[in-house]
Amino acid sequence: MGKDVIIACDFPTADKMFGFLRPFEGRNPYLKIGMELYYAEGAPIVRELKKRGFRIFLDLKLHDIPNTVASAMKVLAGLGVDIINVHAAGGRKMMAAAKEAVSTAEKPPVLIGVTQLTSTSEEMLHSELLIEKSMEDTVISYAKNAKAAGLGGVVCSPLEAGLIHKACGNEFLTVTPGIRFAENDKGDQTRVTTPAMAKQLGSDYIVVGRSITGAADPLKAYERCVNDFC
Numbered sequence: 001m002g003k004d005v006i007i008a009c010d011f012p013t014a015d016k017m018f019g020f021l022r023p024f025e026g027r028n029p030y031l032k033i034g035m036e037l038y039y040a041e042g043a044p045i046v047r048e049l050k051k052r053g054f055r056i057f058l059d060l061k062l063h064d065i066p067n068t069v070a071s072a073m074k075v076l077a078g079l080g081v082d083i084i085n086v087h088a089a090g091g092r093k094m095m096a097a098a099k100e101a102v103s104t105a106e107k108p109p110v111l112i113g114v115t116q117l118t119s120t121s122e123e124m125l126h127s128e129l130l131i132e133k134s135m136e137d138t139v140i141s142y143a144k145n146a147k148a149a150g151l152g153g154v155v156c157s158p159l160e161a162g163l164i165h166k167a168c169g170n171e172f173l174t175v176t177p178g179i180r181f182a183e184n185d186k187g188d189q190t191r192v193t194t195p196a197m198a199k200q201l202g203s204d205y206i207v208v209g210r211s212i213t214g215a216a217d218p219l220k221a222y223e224r225c226v227n228d229f230c
C-alpha cells in the first residue's frame with residue numbers, strides 16, 4: 001500500500017466523471033469520490049467504478065454520534081470501496097464504532113480519520129475553532145486517537161506526515177490533500193505542498209483534485225504527479 005496518486009473526482013454528474021476518465025483508459029488511476037459526486041449520483045456510481053476495476057477512496061468524512069456513524073459505515077463499507085473515512089474530531093468512541101462496523105464487510109476497506117482539514121490555517125484553529133494547541137499538536141493528538149481506535153491512518157497535510165509517522169509508526173498511513181504544482185493557485189487550501197515535496201515529507205498517498213481535473217491536459221498533469229511523487 002501507499003506511494004500512489006489519488007485523483008479527487010469532484011464532479012457534479014456521472015457524465016462529467018466518465019468524460020474526465022476517457023483519456024485515462026488503460027491507466028487505472030486511484031480515484032477519490034467525495035460529497036459532490038456521491039450526493040448527486042449515490043451508490044450506483046461507486047458500484048460502477050468498482051465494476052470497471054478502479055480503486056476507490058470514498059471520502060464522505062462521517063462525523064456524528066457513534067451509533068449513527070457505525071450504522072452508516074456498515075452500509076458504505078458494503079460498497080466494496082478500498083479506503084473510507086470519518087472525522088477524527090468525532091472522538092475515539094465514534095472512530096472505534098466505525099472501525100467495528102467496517103470490519104463486518106466482506107472486504108473491509110482501510111478506515112482513516114481526517115485530522116484537521118488542509119483548508120484550516122493555524123490562525124483559524126485558534127481564532128475560530130478556539131483550539132489553543134498548535135496545529136502540529138492537534139493533528140498528532142487526533143492521529144494518536146485514530147490509531148488507538150484501530151484506524152489504519154489519517155488524512156493530513158504533507159507538512160504533518162513525518163511527525164505522524166514518528167508518533168504512530170510507518171505502517172500508519174498518511175493520505176495527504178493540499179497538493180499544488182508550484183505555478184498553481186492555492187485556492188481555498190492553506191497547508192499546501194508540491195507532489196515532490198510531499199514525497200520528501202513522507203506522505204503515503206497524495207490526493208490531487210483541481211491541479212489535475214482543472215488542467216488543460218489532465219492526463220499529463222496526472223503523469224506529472226506520478227513522476228514527481230511515486
Ligand code: C5P
Nearest residue numbers: 008034116117118155177207208209210
Ligand atoms: O482540488 P483540491 O486538490 O484542493 O482537492 C482536494 C480534495 O481533498 C477535495 O476533494 C477535498 O474535499 C479533499 N480533502 C481536503 N482536505 C482534507 C480532507 C479532504 O482537501 N483534510
